[in-house]
Structures are given as structure tokens and as C-alpha cells.
Amino acid sequence: MDLKHQLGYPKEHIRWAVLSFFLAQGLCFSSWASRIPDIKEHFEVDYAFYWGLVLFMIPVGKFVAIPLAGYLVSKLGSRIMVQVSIMGYALSLFAIGAAEHIYALGVFLFSFGVFWNLCDISLNTQGIGIERLYGRTIMASFHGGWSLAACLGALIGFIMIVSDVSPFYHFSFIAIIILLTTFISRKYLQEDVIIETPQQEKTFQKETQSFNWRKPERLLLQLGLMGLFALIVESAMFDWSGIYFESVLQVPKALQIGFLVFMVMMTVGRFLTNYAYRLLGKKKVIQVAGSFIFAGFFISAWLGEIFDTMALKVIVNSLGFMLVGLGISCMVPTIYSIVGMKAKTPVGIALTILSSISFVGSLIAPLLIGAITQAFNIKYAYMLVGLLGLGIVLMATFNSAFKMKE
Known part of the structure; x- marks a missing residue:
């Protein structure tokens, strides 16, 4: 058949x-x-x-x-x-x-x-x-x-x-x-097929139990923290980029293109990620991504309001949002790829641990950015989030866990 x-x-x-x-x-x-x-x-x-x-x-x-x-x-x-x-x-x-x-x-x-x-x-x-x-x-x-x-x-x-x-x-x-x-x-969706044999299932259960009592390996903790930073950055852009253009730049609706340019560059970055791996290697990709995130937020926060011309405000802030979009585009795929390459923990368990740590970023971001915006201004919240990009660069540069053969 x-x-x-x-x-x-x-x-x-x-x-x-x-x-x-x-x-x-x-x-x-x-x-x-x-x-x-x-x-x-x-x-x-x-x-x-x-x-x-x-x-x-x-x-x-x-x-x-x-x-x-x-x-x-x-x-x-x-x-x-x-x-x-x-x-x-x-x-x-x-x-x-x-x-x-x-x-x-x-x-x-x-x-x-x-x-x-x-x-x-x-x-x-x-x-x-x-x-x-x-x-x-x-x-x-x-x-x-x-x-x-x-x-x-x-x-x-x-x-x-x-x-x-x-x-x-x-x-x-x-x-x-x-x-x-x-x-x-x-109608085209398929029923799930369980391909594991009883012996494979028994082996997996044994591996799972052996890791239940151990603390997560160092690599997963470090990558989980990096993923946490990445999800805070994503939340800052997904939830607050439109509000930033509206409240800080005070541009008319026809010029509120921050979220649009961010999404366009995030999409472009995802399709360029595999090429970037071949050109630079995964460690350098993370370093460049963190640098783009840091630079993008600080361009918007520091330079976004210094121009009197509305067109220049929009251009400068759009440039900052584009850099953030490029930077964040490859973070999660690269982190997951490194887990597959280096983690000693079984992949299913490793990804669960990684996701659990990273997800804290989604919980922190709305309250953190909202509190800073209320107390000061959203541009200061963006500066703080931008520092997370610098933290990503430092983690990838100085931590031995990120030394790998490309």
C-alpha cells in the first residue's frame, strides 16, 4: 500500500x-x-x-x-x-x-x-x-x-x-x-502515532526518574536565564511597542509603525538565522543578537526624542525597533539548538526545564515594565530591558558553558 x-x-x-x-x-x-x-x-x-x-x-x-x-x-x-x-x-x-x-x-x-x-x-x-x-x-x-x-x-x-x-x-x-x-x-490533520516500543518507554522512564532528584545541570540554568531575558524583550516589544510610539513619541496613528517594523525584521531574522550560523557560529550569533537588542533599545530611549522633526523621530525609533527585531529573532531557536548539542539531560526533560525557567520572563515583564513606566517613563523601562541584551552578550562571552565547536 x-x-x-x-x-x-x-x-x-x-x-x-x-x-x-x-x-x-x-x-x-x-x-x-x-x-x-x-x-x-x-x-x-x-x-x-x-x-x-x-x-x-x-x-x-x-x-x-x-x-x-x-x-x-x-x-x-x-x-x-x-x-x-x-x-x-x-x-x-x-x-x-x-x-x-x-x-x-x-x-x-x-x-x-x-x-x-x-x-x-x-x-x-x-x-x-x-x-x-x-x-x-x-x-x-x-x-x-x-x-x-x-x-x-x-x-x-x-x-x-x-x-x-x-x-x-x-x-x-x-x-x-x-x-x-x-x-x-x-480533515488533513493526522492522529498522533506513538512509535515507542515498550523497551524504549521503559528506558525513557528510567532516565526521567534518574534526573528527577538531581538539580538541573548548569548549562540548562544558564540557557534558561538567557531565555528568560529573551522573553522579557519579546514582551516589551509585543505588548508595549505601540504604546511607546503613542505615548513617548506622540506621533499620529498613521506613523505608529513600531510594532510593524519590529515584526518585519523579526521575520527576516528568522529566515537568516541558519545562514548566520554558517557564517559566524552559534556563540557569535548570540553575541551579535544581544548587541542588537542592547543597541536597539538605547537608540530608541536615548535618541528617540532629541529630534524636533516628527519624521526623524519615527525613522530613528524604527531603526531601534528593527535592531531589536533582528536580535530577538534568533534567540530562542539558537538556545534550543545549543540544548540539543550540549545538554546531558534527556532532550524532553531538558526542554521542559529550559521552558519553565524562561517562562518566568513572560510573567515578570508586564508588571516590571508597567511599574517602571508608572514611576518614571516607558523609555526608562526600555533602557532596563536593553541592558538584558548586554547581559546576554556577557553570558555568551565569558561563560565556559558557551564554548563549543562550531
């Missing part, structure tokens, strides 16, 4: 279907992020720390979903969970646009975070299945697709802002697209 009859559909159709869900997830995320300033304005939230608390509901939802995702994917399978989570993600976006009270917004943002993580876990599980089907690494193409869709979502968001379309109609339009995608592509 040929592969097509075993699977029910050609493997190319299956791959494109899974990619369409990655595209839908990226579009959903960036649609929300592009309208954060408008939603903040709609609810008339002037107290920055209070707004940080509202945004904090997303990482709380993602945190709650961590054990829930593992349980549901293992019980129901990723095929069902991809459909449930992407529809929940889209409907949560619609609900955010429809919210009329700040407390309802908090609930919907929590739901958005829950379905975000459920979608991450179930979609990547499908992606792993596609890699097994093809017999080669193709996960990068899925994540590249996510980035392209996020770019498109940022562009659509910018057009909606300039056209004075409310978040409700914007999010309704995006939710309909995602639901249609789910309806069209769902």
Missing part, C-alpha cells in the same frame, strides 16, 4: 494544512498586539502599572495551560486539540474586541493566553509528526510561516488603524478567517 493510501491524503496536503494552522496562529497573535494602544485608549487606562496588570492575565493563562496542554494532548490527541485550541484562540480574540468592561477584558485575555499555549503544544506536536512523515527537519518552515503571518497581521492592523476601523470589526474579520481555515484544513 502506498503512503497516500496509508495516510488518506498526500503528505504535501497534510504539510500545507498544518502550515495553515501556524499561519492562523501568527495572524491571530499579531492582530491582538497591533491594536493594544487602541484597546488601552478604549478603556481609558492611564495608570501604566494597572495596564501591566491587565496584560499580566495573558502569561497567567499561558502558565495555567502548561499542565493542561500536556494532559489534553495526551488524552484527546493533537488532531482534536489543534482544532479546539485554534477556534478558542480566535473566539478569545473576538471577545477581546467585544469586551465592554475592563474586568471582562481581563477574563478574555486570560482565555487568550490559555488557548495560545494549548495551540502551541498541539500544533508543534502535529509538526513533529510531519517531520517523522518526511524523515527530515521541516519545523523551521512552520515557524517561519508563523512569522510571515504575524507580519501580515501587523500590516493588516496598521491598515485598520489608519482606516479608523474599530478593534471589534478588525478582530471579527480575523476570527472569521481563522474559523474558515479550521473548517477547510481540519
Whole structure:
């Protein structure tokens, strides 16, 4: 029997279907992020720390979903969970646009975070299945697709802002697209296949138990801290870049392009990462990435307001945001790659430890940036986040754990 009859559909159709869900997830995320300033304005939230608390509901939802995702994917399978989570993600976006009270917004943002993580876990599980089907690494193409869709979502968001379309109609339009995608592509999703033999499962359980009582190896702690820094940087850009252009630069809506240029350069950087590995090696890539993050934030924070001309303000700050986008684009893929190369801990356990440490950054960022913005100014919060880029450079330069053969 040929592969097509075993699977029910050609493997190319299956791959494109899974990619369409990655595209839908990226579009959903960036649609929300592009309208954060408008939603903040709609609810008339002037107290920055209070707004940080509202945004904090997303990482709380993602945190709650961590054990829930593992349980549901293992019980129901990723095929069902991809459909449930992407529809929940889209409907949560619609609900955010429809919210009329700040407390309802908090609930919907929590739901958005829950379905975000459920979608991450179930979609990547499908992606792993596609890699097994093809017999080669193709996960990068899925994540590249996510980035392209996020770019498109940022562009659509910018057009909606300039056209004075409310978040409700914007999010309704995006939710309909995602639901249609789910309806069209769902039939191509595959059931999870457990390929482990009883002996392989026994070996894995033995390895897991042997590492339960040990403290995490030094490499994982260091990479986890680096990942924590990276997630704070991402949160600073995803959640606050639009507000930065609005409140610090005070530019008209037609010139609030900070989030858009950041997403474009983040996407470009992801597609250039493999070339950068070959040219510089992973250690130098981390050093350059941290330098870009440091330089980008300080260009915006120090030089962003010194020009009187609005056009120069926009150009200088866009340059800073572009550098941050390039810098952050390769951080998580590179960290994960180094874990695969150097960690002595079994990969599944190592990634769990790494993700758990890194995720603290998502929890810290909204409250940290909100508190500094309220006490001083968001540009000082951006300076502090920029120092994390310098910390990444120092960690990669002076720590023996990052010495590796390229």
C-alpha cells in the first residue's frame, strides 16, 4: 500500500494544512498586539502599572495551560486539540474586541493566553509528526510561516488603524478567517502515532526518574536565564511597542509603525538565522543578537526624542525597533539548538526545564515594565530591558558553558 493510501491524503496536503494552522496562529497573535494602544485608549487606562496588570492575565493563562496542554494532548490527541485550541484562540480574540468592561477584558485575555499555549503544544506536536512523515527537519518552515503571518497581521492592523476601523470589526474579520481555515484544513490533520516500543518507554522512564532528584545541570540554568531575558524583550516589544510610539513619541496613528517594523525584521531574522550560523557560529550569533537588542533599545530611549522633526523621530525609533527585531529573532531557536548539542539531560526533560525557567520572563515583564513606566517613563523601562541584551552578550562571552565547536 502506498503512503497516500496509508495516510488518506498526500503528505504535501497534510504539510500545507498544518502550515495553515501556524499561519492562523501568527495572524491571530499579531492582530491582538497591533491594536493594544487602541484597546488601552478604549478603556481609558492611564495608570501604566494597572495596564501591566491587565496584560499580566495573558502569561497567567499561558502558565495555567502548561499542565493542561500536556494532559489534553495526551488524552484527546493533537488532531482534536489543534482544532479546539485554534477556534478558542480566535473566539478569545473576538471577545477581546467585544469586551465592554475592563474586568471582562481581563477574563478574555486570560482565555487568550490559555488557548495560545494549548495551540502551541498541539500544533508543534502535529509538526513533529510531519517531520517523522518526511524523515527530515521541516519545523523551521512552520515557524517561519508563523512569522510571515504575524507580519501580515501587523500590516493588516496598521491598515485598520489608519482606516479608523474599530478593534471589534478588525478582530471579527480575523476570527472569521481563522474559523474558515479550521473548517477547510481540519480533515488533513493526522492522529498522533506513538512509535515507542515498550523497551524504549521503559528506558525513557528510567532516565526521567534518574534526573528527577538531581538539580538541573548548569548549562540548562544558564540557557534558561538567557531565555528568560529573551522573553522579557519579546514582551516589551509585543505588548508595549505601540504604546511607546503613542505615548513617548506622540506621533499620529498613521506613523505608529513600531510594532510593524519590529515584526518585519523579526521575520527576516528568522529566515537568516541558519545562514548566520554558517557564517559566524552559534556563540557569535548570540553575541551579535544581544548587541542588537542592547543597541536597539538605547537608540530608541536615548535618541528617540532629541529630534524636533516628527519624521526623524519615527525613522530613528524604527531603526531601534528593527535592531531589536533582528536580535530577538534568533534567540530562542539558537538556545534550543545549543540544548540539543550540549545538554546531558534527556532532550524532553531538558526542554521542559529550559521552558519553565524562561517562562518566568513572560510573567515578570508586564508588571516590571508597567511599574517602571508608572514611576518614571516607558523609555526608562526600555533602557532596563536593553541592558538584558548586554547581559546576554556577557553570558555568551565569558561563560565556559558557551564554548563549543562550531
